[in-house]
Amino acid sequence: xxxxxxxxxxxxxxxxxxxxxxxxxxxxxxxxxxxxxxxxxxxxxxxxxxxxxxxxxxxxxxxxxxxxxxxxxxxxxxxxxxxxxxxxxxxxxxxxxxxxxxxxxxxxxxxxxxxxxxxxxxxxxxxxxxxxxxxxxxxxxxxxxxxxxxxxxxxxxxxxxxxxxxxxxxxxxxxxxxxxxxxxxxxxxxxxxxxxxxxxxxxxxxxxxxxxxxxxxxxxxxxxxxxxxxxxxxxxxxxxxxxxxxxxxxxxxxxxxxxxxxxxxxxxxxxxxxxxxxxxxxxxxxxxxxxxxxxxxxxxxxxxxx
Amino acid sequence: xxxxxxxxxxxxxxxxxxxxxxxxxxxxxxxxxxxxxxxxxxxxxxxxxxxxxxxxxxxxxxxxxxxxxxxxxxxxxxxxxxxxxxxxxxxxxxxxxxxxxxxxxxxxxxxxxxxxxxxxxxxxxxxxxxxxxxxxxxxxxxxxxxxxxxxxxxxxxxxxxxxxxxxxxxxxxxxxxxxxxxxxxxxxxxxxxxxxxxxxxxxxxxxxxxxxxxxxxxxxxxxxxxxxxxxxxxxxxxxxxxxxxxxxxxxxxxxxxxxxxxxxxxxxxxxxxxxxxxxxxxxxxxxxxxxxxxxxxxxxxxxxxxxxxxxxxxxxxxxxxxxxxxxxxxxxxxxx
Amino acid sequence: xxxxxxxxxxxxxxxxxxxxxxxxxxxxxxxxxxxxxxxxxxxxxxxxxxxxxxxxxxxxxxxxxxxxxxxxxxxxxxxxxxxxxxxxxxxxxxxxxxxxxxxxxxxxxxxxxxxxxxxxxxxxxxxxxxxxxxxxxxxxxxxxxxxxxxxxxxxxxxxxxxxxxxxxxxxxxxxxxxxxxxxxxxxxxxxxxxxxxxxxxxxxxxxxxxxxxxxxxxxxxxxxxxxxxxxxxxxxxxxxxxxxxxxxxxxxxxxxxxxxxxxxxxxxxxxxxxxxxxxxxxxxxxxxxxxxxxxxxxxxxxxxxxx
Numbered sequence: 001x002x003x004x005x006x007x008x009x010x011x012x013x014x015x016x017x018x019x020x021x022x023x024x025x026x027x028x029x030x031x032x033x034x035x036x037x038x039x040x041x042x043x044x045x046x047x048x049x050x051x052x053x054x055x056x057x058x059x060x061x062x063x064x065x066x067x068x069x070x071x072x073x074x075x076x077x078x079x080x081x082x083x084x085x086x087x088x089x090x091x092x093x094x095x096x097x098x099x100x101x102x103x104x105x106x107x108x109x110x111x112x113x114x115x116x117x118x119x120x121x122x123x124x125x126x127x128x129x130x131x132x133x134x135x136x137x138x139x140x141x142x143x144x145x146x147x148x149x150x151x152x153x154x155x156x157x158x159x160x161x162x163x164x165x166x167x168x169x170x171x172x173x174x175x176x177x178x179x180x181x182x183x184x185x186x187x188x189x190x191x192x193x194x195x196x197x198x199x200x201x202x203x204x205x206x207x208x209x210x211x212x213x214x215x216x217x218x219x220x221x222x223x224x225x226x227x228x229x230x231x232x233x234x235x236x237x238x239x240x241x242x243x244x245x246x247x248x249x250x251x252x253x254x255x256x257x258x259x260x261x262x263x264x265x266x267x268x269x270x271x272x273x274x275x276x277x278x279x280x281x282x283x284x285x286x287x288x289x290x291x292x293x294x295x296x297x298x299x300x301x302x303x304x305x306x
Numbered sequence: 307x308x309x310x311x312x313x314x315x316x317x318x319x320x321x322x323x324x325x326x327x328x329x330x331x332x333x334x335x336x337x338x339x340x341x342x343x344x345x346x347x348x349x350x351x352x353x354x355x356x357x358x359x360x361x362x363x364x365x366x367x368x369x370x371x372x373x374x375x376x377x378x379x380x381x382x383x384x385x386x387x388x389x390x391x392x393x394x395x396x397x398x399x400x401x402x403x404x405x406x407x408x409x410x411x412x413x414x415x416x417x418x419x420x421x422x423x424x425x426x427x428x429x430x431x432x433x434x435x436x437x438x439x440x441x442x443x444x445x446x447x448x449x450x451x452x453x454x455x456x457x458x459x460x461x462x463x464x465x466x467x468x469x470x471x472x473x474x475x476x477x478x479x480x481x482x483x484x485x486x487x488x489x490x491x492x493x494x495x496x497x498x499x500x501x502x503x504x505x506x507x508x509x510x511x512x513x514x515x516x517x518x519x520x521x522x523x524x525x526x527x528x529x530x531x532x533x534x535x536x537x538x539x540x541x542x543x544x545x546x547x548x549x550x551x552x553x554x555x556x557x558x559x560x561x562x563x564x565x566x567x568x569x570x571x572x573x574x575x576x577x578x579x580x581x582x583x584x585x586x587x588x589x590x591x592x593x594x595x596x597x598x599x600x601x602x603x604x605x606x607x608x609x610x611x612x613x614x615x616x617x618x619x620x621x622x623x624x625x626x627x628x629x630x631x632x633x634x635x636x637x638x639x640x641x642x
Numbered sequence: 643x644x645x646x647x648x649x650x651x652x653x654x655x656x657x658x659x660x661x662x663x664x665x666x667x668x669x670x671x672x673x674x675x676x677x678x679x680x681x682x683x684x685x686x687x688x689x690x691x692x693x694x695x696x697x698x699x700x701x702x703x704x705x706x707x708x709x710x711x712x713x714x715x716x717x718x719x720x721x722x723x724x725x726x727x728x729x730x731x732x733x734x735x736x737x738x739x740x741x742x743x744x745x746x747x748x749x750x751x752x753x754x755x756x757x758x759x760x761x762x763x764x765x766x767x768x769x770x771x772x773x774x775x776x777x778x779x780x781x782x783x784x785x786x787x788x789x790x791x792x793x794x795x796x797x798x799x800x801x802x803x804x805x806x807x808x809x810x811x812x813x814x815x816x817x818x819x820x821x822x823x824x825x826x827x828x829x830x831x832x833x834x835x836x837x838x839x840x841x842x843x844x845x846x847x848x849x850x851x852x853x854x855x856x857x858x859x860x861x862x863x864x865x866x867x868x869x870x871x872x873x874x875x876x877x878x879x880x881x882x883x884x885x886x887x888x889x890x891x892x893x894x895x896x897x898x899x900x901x902x903x904x905x906x907x908x909x910x911x912x913x914x915x916x917x918x919x920x921x922x923x924x925x926x927x928x929x930x931x932x933x934x935x936x937x938x939x940x941x942x943x944x945x946x947x948x949x
Contacts, residue, residue: 145920210425211398243792
């Protein structure tokens with residue numbers, strides 16, 4: 001197992017390096033980063049001065065190694081708009097994004113997994129129909145639209161929750177629902193199909209042939225093995241929720257990385273955009289790594305294997 | 307007699323129509339004997355055994371008729387009429403199961419010890435520590451070295467043969483009266499097969515268990531069975547003591563089956579033959595002999611109705627209207 | 643298990659041996675039996691027809707502003723009229739007509755985006771799966787790299803760099819989505835290569851190209867069509883999301899995302915401007931998802947058997 005873990009860590013580091021390359025060169029897609037970052041009606045002299053200041057007139061590899069060197073020390077450069085280190089702004093916004101994604105994930109898991117397990121164990125039952133409906137709903141309703149509808153109904157009309165901001169514990173409710181619904185649907189579907197598949201596995205038949213009760217088979221054999229499948233799924237969903245919170249954060253003016261990304265894009269603050277993208281990717285890679293490690297510890301086949 | 311199955315009918319309601327899997331299966335099992343069940347895949351061997359204990363997936367499967375009496379102190383109880391709770395007491399308690407594929411039949415995320423102990427805790431109301439003690443003894447009994455440590459191993463750490471030993475331990479954990487072994491050696495290496503057969507036979511003698519052995523390997527049948535059921539198209543077509551079956555097969559299908567095996571008939575140098583035609587279409591309801599389309603002795607009566615099991619001698623019955631030996635139609639006397 | 647030995651469903655061989663018409667008839671029979679697939683395909687046909695005949699169906703010019711008729715509520719409210727069934731937006735443009743024309747943008751992005759993604763993914767997946775070795779490693783690394791950056795983030799950033807045009811939006815989706823198709827293709831190729839019949843084709847002296855074409859492509863069609871259906875639905879979502887952020891097609895084009903962005907500003911006073919485009923997106927996504935679920939069941943022989 002040690003070898004497996006070490007190779008996964010090395011893989012993750014390489015992946016992160018690749019992300020840095022992609023993000024760095026993405027900004028140069030148009031050929032002239034200065035034209036991206038300086039407002040369109042600026043004079044050619046101002047542009048030239050900007051190029052000089054940012055070092056865009058140096059060879060690309062020098063620029064890249066400079067940037068890489070900075071990032072390795074946790075330095076994403078200065079934000080053009082806020083005139084302070086991008087890292088500080090990002091760190092300040094990070095907790096809000098994590099809070100939103102985590103609450104959305106927990107809500108989705110708490111609701112979806114039991115419905116998926118019970119529904120999958122009793123195909124055609126009421127819970128199963130409910131689960132399938134939720135699954136379809138989660139796939140069909142765009143979260144940005146759901147956010148608007150939630151605001152309209154629960155904030156504007158009923159006034160149960162605030163329409164925007166992050167001021168009280170009530171503030172997180174609507175954004176978390178809007179963000180989590182899609183993932184909840186996905187999770188119901190995946191849980192259900194995992195249960196359906198495991199239910200037909202031969203070892204479940206063995207358990208039945210031993211005379212074990214349906215409930216104990218459900219808890220000891222099906223739920224346990226389903227949760228193994230779900231660990232990796234939940235990891236993927238968590239990283240999706242982190243990156244997918246952009247719309248929701250913007251609509252609810254949630255002070256996280258997503259709404260910061262929008263601001264940065266609007267003000268053409270590309271050092272900040274790059275920093276945010278790298279931060280998001282870092283956490284996606286990190287969560288995937290954690291998921292694999294957790295999986296390795298829980299699944300005996302990996303734990304005792306290679 | 308400890309088990310008697312009468313006119314068992316099982317069907318599957320699938321997307322493509324009704325699958326007539328079992329069309330009236332009849333047989334009996336005596337205490338302590340080894341009953342081999344042979345037939346090609348789709349003939350209903352496994353479905354029969356799983357139907358008895360409600361192990362077929364329902365839906366799409368449905369048991370539509372018949373009785374299955376399990377005798378306890380000569381008192382019969384119909385397995386098909388038992389409540390879920392009562393059937394559970396029979397499963398694992400009275401009747402143990404050994405499945406074909408020991409790799410997929412064990413839960414990969416549970417230690418093998420727990421998987422064996424699970425059934426003892428359920429049926430014998432043992433405490434965790436007692437169950438562990440007995441499981442370790444049982445593991446030794448089925449030939450697993452270092453049993454105490456192996457209790458906490460996971461299935462993937464075992465070889466195929468050792469996993470099948472674990473499966474056997476599970477099947478006999480609660481000292482059942484019947485063990486149903488569904489092709490227990492098919493997935494194993496030839497060298498391991500003999501060991502597994504030997505182990506089951508030893509336990510059978512030790513514990514006085516009757517074994518129902520599902521197989522398509524007639525060599526295994528010849529070496530270990532007391533009695534043989536031949537199944538075809540979801541029915542039992544022949545039921546005979548093992549010597550009678552090999553020496554004096556009565557059903558044309560059995561005859562064909564034996565001719566297809568080198569040296570099995572004991573008739574000396576004979577050309578191997580295969581049975582022409584294809585297995586019966588189970589999507590149609592059986593109204594005539596299922597073997598009629600492939601049978602060289604077929605005559606009008608065969609198409610008229612499904613042949614019942616007709617007694618040939620005291621312990622030998624065949625579901626065929628034609629007496630192949632004497633080349634005359636058989637006198638139809640329903641079995642008693 | 644024993645039950646699987648029963649011919650519970652049409653076997654693979656039987657399926658492969660059928661002619662095209664019998665296969666179509668078989669699929670038609672399955673469709674009639676599956677309510678979800680039926681609803682999905684009927685909706686799908688309706689949506690495609692709507693996009694094709696938008697000028698005929700739409701009662702108004704979707705671009706024509708009429709400030710005197712601005713912000714009219716839908717017809718079934720007290721102040722609404724059937725002149726504008728779903729009301730008008732802040733510039734007095736007919737919501738109903740705009741939603742009908744919006745179908746065109748969404749379907750165009752979904753169709754061509756998936757087409758590009760599928761072509762790119764198919765080619766790279768075939769090469770990676772069939773050649774193996776270094777090429778495979780490099781392509782898989784690129785795929786993993788793409789999957790490590792949150793999809794939404796990368797799309798938003800690229801769109802903000804390259805600017806607003808239908809062509810660029812399609813290109814972005816096509817390229818960023820291709821790793822998914824490549825992964826499915828590569829997985830199928832590896833699976834099929836290990837099965838016997840490609841092996842026997844090779845030993846019979848078939849050239850590499852012929853093997854790919856004759857044996858692997860037909861087996862890829864099912865999984866790829868299924869994935870394409872789901873991805874079209876996903877792209878329609880993402881396009882609307884980009885539009886919502888003001889990063890998709892130019893604001894003058896009636897797209898569902900642009901309409902939502904507009905509606906958001908007037909959410910508390912004229913909520914219908916935001917509500918109806920969202921319903922259009924949801925219905926479209928519903929149609930594609932029902933269709934995709936059903937296609938997956940029908941086209942995947944491994945799944946089909948277990949039904």
